Amino acid sequence: MQFQQLQYFVAVAETRHFTRAADLVHVAQPSLSQQIKALERELGADLFLRARGNITLTDAGEALLPLARRILADADTARHEVQELVQLRSGRVRLGATPSLCTGLLPDVLRAFHDRYPGIRLMIEEGGSHDLVRLLARGALDLALVVLPLPSPSPALTTVELLREDLVVVSSPEVPAPGGPGRRTVRVADLESEPLVMFRHGYDLRELTVAACRAEGFEPDFAVEGGEMDAVLGFVRAGLGVAVVPRMVATRSGRGLRVTPLARPGLRRTIALAHRSDVAPPRAARELQRMLLER
Numbered sequence: 001m002q003f004q005q006l007q008y009f010v011a012v013a014e015t016r017h018f019t020r021a022a023d024l025v026h027v028a029q030p031s032l033s034q035q036i037k038a039l040e041r042e043l044g045a046d047l048f049l050r051a052r053g054n055i056t057l058t059d060a061g062e063a064l065l066p067l068a069r070r071i072l073a074d075a076d077t078a079r080h081e082v083q084e085l086v087q088l089r090s091g092r093v094r095l096g097a098t099p100s101l102c103t104g105l106l107p108d109v110l111r112a113f114h115d116r117y118p119g120i121r122l123m124i125e126e127g128g129s130h131d132l133v134r135l136l137a138r139g140a141l142d143l144a145l146v147v148l149p150l151p152s153p154s155p156a157l158t159t160v161e162l163l164r165e166d167l168v169v170v171s172s173p174e175v176p177a178p179g180g181p182g183r184r185t186v187r188v189a190d191l192e193s194e195p196l197v198m199f200r201h202g203y204d205l206r207e208l209t210v211a212a213c214r215a216e217g218f219e220p221d222f223a224v225e226g227g228e229m230d231a232v233l234g235f236v237r238a239g240l241g242v243a244v245v246p247r248m249v250a251t252r253s254g255r256g257l258r259v260t261p262l263a264r265p266g267l268r269r270t271i272a273l274a275h276r277s278d279v280a281p282p283r284a285a286r287e288l289q290r291m292l293l294e295r
Helices: 003-015 016-023 030-042 059-087 099-104 106-116 129-137 188-193 202-216 231-235 249-253 283-291
Strands: 048-051 055-059 091-097 120-125 141-148 159-170 193-197 222-229 241-244 259-263 268-276
Touching: 003 016, 003 030, 016 030, 016 055, 016 259, 030 055, 030 091, 055 059, 055 120, 091 099, 091 129, 099 106, 099 120, 099 241, 099 249, 106 120, 106 283, 120 241, 129 268, 141 159, 159 202, 159 231, 159 249, 159 283, 188 202, 188 259, 193 231, 193 241, 202 222, 202 241, 202 283, 222 231, 222 241, 241 249, 268 283
Parallel strands: 091 120, 091 141, 193 222
Antiparallel strands: 048 055, 141 268, 159 241, 159 259, 159 268
């Protein structure tokens, strides 16, 4: 009994027509008929009652049909499982993330993913959440780490909360501590008297910091603005001003910086993993998603 014969048998059983069945499985009708007859000879029983214009299953055909369907379904499942394993040996994952997450969260996770799946190319796109949402909508990314809430209006995305992260104030040890000497925490209101090193427009941290200052009734004073994360930290180390950054970034990149927590209630941001709702991420991207959620 051959796999191909079972395919042909199921096609005839479902269409009740030899010619239509041949078209369905992309084979010439005589070849299909020959294979069905060969199957019947091997089984020692007719599978179809053949009357002009009327094809019906015999008792033997009725008995074989659910078994044949199960065999074909199991083969299809096996093919998909193997293909997914192959996808984890080669291919790519296109991941978008804010620069602060590229600095703080991703290095350890991507190292673990690369060690497990060295054949997968990791393509990282840095950008603010607004930019990453647009790239997801265009299909240019498989996954993105974004800051919630998402910009409105936004395309249909599925998001899963990944972490909530405290923000801290970083400054150079060579300049007076923000809020005054000996302070173990600094209030947002204390930043009114501090020159800020500020991120570029469209950066989530810029919007959050400016909104917090305005909630305290003042407009922040920018000593330098327009940088990405590495540039901002470098300007702070040089003593040009202070900056509000995620705690993970300060922990990982805090050499040469004074790190001061914000007084309660402080500032926090929520990070989520997002992908398009109408398209399932590729197998390799789903594996990276699992590792991020289980980190």
